Amino acid sequence: MAEKIIEFVAEKIMDLSTLRHSCSHILAQAVKEIWPETKLGIGPSIEEGFYYDFDRPEPFTDQDLVRIEERMQQIIDQNEPFIREEFTKEEAMKLFKRLKEGYKLELIDEIEDERITVYKTGENFIDLCKGPHVESTGKIKAFKLLTVAGAYWHGIETNPMLQRIYGTCFEAKRELDDYLKNLEEAKKRDHRKLGLSLDLFNFYYGEAGTGLVFYHPKGAILRTIIEDYLKREHLRRGYQLVITPHIMQASLWKTSGHYDYYRENMYTLKIEAQEFVLKPMNCPGHILIYKSKIRSWKSLPLRYFELGTVYRYEKSGVLHGLLRLRGFTQDDSHIFCLEEQLKDEIKGILDFVLEVMSDFGFGELVFELSTRPKKFLGSLEIWERAEDILTESLKEKEFSFKINPGEGAFYGPKIDIKLKDALKRLWQCATIQCDFALPEKFDLGFIDSKGERKRPVMLHRVILGSLERFIGCLIEHYGGNLPLWLAPLQIVIIPIKTEHARYASEIKERFTAEGLRVDLDCRNETLEKRIRDSELEKIPYLLVIGEKEMGEKKISVRKRKEGNLGSMDIEEFIKRLTKI
RNA sequence: GCCCACGUAGCUCAGUAGGUAGAGCACAUCAUUGGUAAUGAUGUGGUCACCGGUUCAAUUCCGGUCGUGGGCUCCA
Numbered sequence: 312m313a314e315k316i317i318e319f320v321a322e323k324i325m326d327l328s329t330l331r332h333s334c335s336h337i338l339a340q341a342v343k344e345i346w347p348e349t350k351l352g353i354g355p356s357i358e359e360g361f362y363y364d365f366d367r368p369e370p371f372t373d374q375d376l377v378r379i380e381e382r383m384q385q386i387i388d389q390n391e392p393f394i395r396e397e398f399t400k401e402e403a404m405k406l407f408k409r410l411k412e413g414y415k416l417e418l419i420d421e422i423e424d425e426r427i428t429v430y431k432t433g434e435n436f437i438d439l440c441k442g443p444h445v446e447s448t449g450k451i452k453a454f455k456l457l458t459v460a461g462a463y464w465h466g467i468e469t470n471p472m473l474q475r476i477y478g479t480c481f482e483a484k485r486e487l488d489d490y491l492k493n494l495e496e497a498k499k500r501d502h503r504k505l506g507l508s509l510d511l512f513n514f515y516y517g518e519a520g521t522g523l524v525f526y527h528p529k530g531a532i533l534r535t536i537i538e539d540y541l542k543r544e545h546l547r548r549g550y551q552l553v554i555t556p557h558i559m560q561a562s563l564w565k566t567s568g569h570y571d572y573y574r575e576n577m578y579t580l581k582i583e584a585q586e587f588v589l590k591p592m593n594c595p596g597h598i599l600i601y602k603s604k605i606r607s608w609k610s611l612p613l614r615y616f617e618l619g620t621v622y623r624y625e626k627s628g629v630l631h632g633l634l635r636l637r638g639f640t641q642d643d644s645h646i647f648c649l650e651e652q653l654k655d656e657i658k659g660i661l662d663f664v665l666e667v668m669s670d671f672g673f674g675e676l677v678f679e680l681s682t683r684p685k686k687f688l689g690s691l692e693i694w695e696r697a698e699d700i701l702t703e704s705l706k707e708k709e710f711s712f713k714i715n716p717g718e719g720a721f722y723g724p725k726i727d728i729k730l731k732d733a734l735k736r737l738w739q740c741a742t743i744q745c746d747f748a749l750p751e752k753f754d755l756g757f758i759d760s761k762g763e764r765k766r767p768v769m770l771h772r773v774i775l776g777s778l779e780r781f782i783g784c785l786i787e788h789y790g791g792n793l794p795l796w797l798a799p800l801q802i803v804i805i806p807i808k809t810e811h812a813r814y815a816s817e818i819k820e821r822f823t824a825e826g827l828r829v830d831l832d833c834r835n836e837t838l839e840k841r842i843r844d845s846e847l848e849k850i851p852y853l854l855v856i857g858e859k860e861m862g863e864k865k866i867s868v869r870k871r872k873e874g875n876l877g878s879m880d881i882e883e884f885i886k887r888l889t890k891i
Numbered sequence: 892g893c894c895c896a897c898g899u900a901g902c903u904c905a906g907u908a909g910g911u912a913g914a915g916c917a918c919a920u921c922a923u924u925g926g927u928a929a930u931g932a933u934g935u936g937g938u939c940a941c942c943g944g945u946u947c948a949a950u951u952c953c954g955g956u957c958g959u960g961g962g963c964u965c966c967a
Contacts, residue, residue, distance in 0.1 A: 370894080370895055370896090371895085372895095372896095373896090457961095458895095458961055458962075459894090459895065459896090459961085459962085460894075460895070460961060460962030460963070461893065461894025461895060461961095461962060461963060462894080462962065462963045462964090463893075463894090463963055463964075466963065466964065467964090468892075468893070468963085468964065472893060472894050472895095472963075473894085473963095474894075474895080475894095475962070475963080477961095477962080507902075508902080514959095516957085516958055516959075517940075517941090517957080517958070521957090521958070521959090621967090623966090623967090625965080625966080626892050626893095626964080626965075627892070627958085628892060628893070628894095628962090628963085628964085628965095629892090629963095629964075629965060629966075630959095631960095634966095634967085635965090635966070635967085636967090639967065640967095641967065643967095739966080739967070740967080742967080773967065775967090776967040777967040778967095779967085780967055781967090805927090807924080807925065807926060808924045808925070809924065810924085835923085835924085836925090836929090836930085837923095837924090837925050837929080837930060838924095838925055838926060838927065839925080839926090839927070839928060839929065839930090840925095840928080840929050840930080841927095841928095842927050842928055842929095843927095843928035843929055844928085844929090845928090846928055847928080853927080855926070855927060857925095857926060858926090859926080867926080867927080869927060874927075874928095875926095875927050
């Protein structure tokens, strides 16, 4: 039964991608009909829709998109059939030469099969395509063009840049509307917007430079809560906290190999003829600590944990809010262990990840295993063993996972874990990487039970990934409505009149003594105004204090987004909050 | 880095077909002491991102730089 459902789902996805692929053909047809000189790139369906790449000297404007959409609708209304035709490679070459579609010629050249298929629609729109397609253009019921963006031909920087038109298409208008609504919702939840309006953090691009974040007081509290949580949870699991410097001599990075392989991402500085590197990674620092004494097999596994702030030079175009920065802090750990301990360590990390994610309110995780790339370090045998161990760990934990062949780091295979947020979007957070290279480069060793010197295996792992990215993720997941334990400000007390301020202040002291984060709003504003402000600030609880509450020695509780909960006993309310 | 769009007050945005700018919110002061999402009045605040060119005159036109946004590529 379950298999059948999976098959059915797979078929549905296939159908949708066929539909979208057909829609991208209609897009190309419309563009060619309006601007016949335009050259075609490729037009596949993608996860959330489709795109088509065009080469045209003039940029597509928003008005152009509207015009193209109208033309597409006409093509759909005409319900033209998708006609499949087969050619030999030579015939196809001739055809596309006649059509002056240079990019298509390149594609044909890359096709190994002798038989080439093309699809025709309308009067004279012909596209190189292996299909499949829907029978006719009328099958498209709901589509929309979304944006125009630049994209290199074949994704290679030195190739010409084409104009990519993105669009999406669904089987029914309602699904399209839902999708567009979801996009709107995502825009509203944008962590950059919320970060500013909730006064969590800001960027001072002009003054401080780009890709660097400043935590304002509320953001700093949020981050501190997360840091304290992480430290506690790591200590509980047998990790040791370490702290390493932000700059280290270039020679160390030469030993680690970063100086040669990671150079363009590193900030270097020269001081009195001595070159230093602003650390882009924490591993070499942890390795130095490991190397500080002779290690016994009895002391392994050794787990070092650091909230390590790293700096990496990233191209300006890739920077994005908290998600991609030039300076960020990783919840980084390096585990030195025996090879036979690897599996338990990896399973332990997987458990750890699951617990942390559930504590932060994320239920769904996606696992991916990246295997040996073409260029790799270490022996084939050890790679296979490591890949087996990673695979077995995932299987024993009963996690389904996707394999990304050849996507591993050059020094070892890895597991990437992505989390799914409230809008079903995936966020890269945790990664677990085996490393056979660094123990070799730094000549790491331990003494085994027979007194022989052996080499330990090293694991690199992060759970949240970067605190910044994770905070961005949290903000978007919750739409700024952070759960009580993470809310920078948990309670705001509003005395109705100034004469209630003293009692309100006493209550504040009582809550503060319980370790709750409380503020008093004594501003000379109406009650309604102060309630509104706190709601906009997404404060979990508001306490309104007036004549009645003072008389009864109680508080009136208002919960975020839910409204007035009525009058409550103070101690009872405290119990309720601290229980969680 | 590359393609396209954009850059006006702390925030959100109007505006000037070339004659040095305006609203709401925020902030300040005063009045108001209010019972669950905006009390009223007055006021402060801008070398219109930066540099250069064209012009009698540039925030407006042109060029460059920096930055932001959507992508490509890359990634925590």
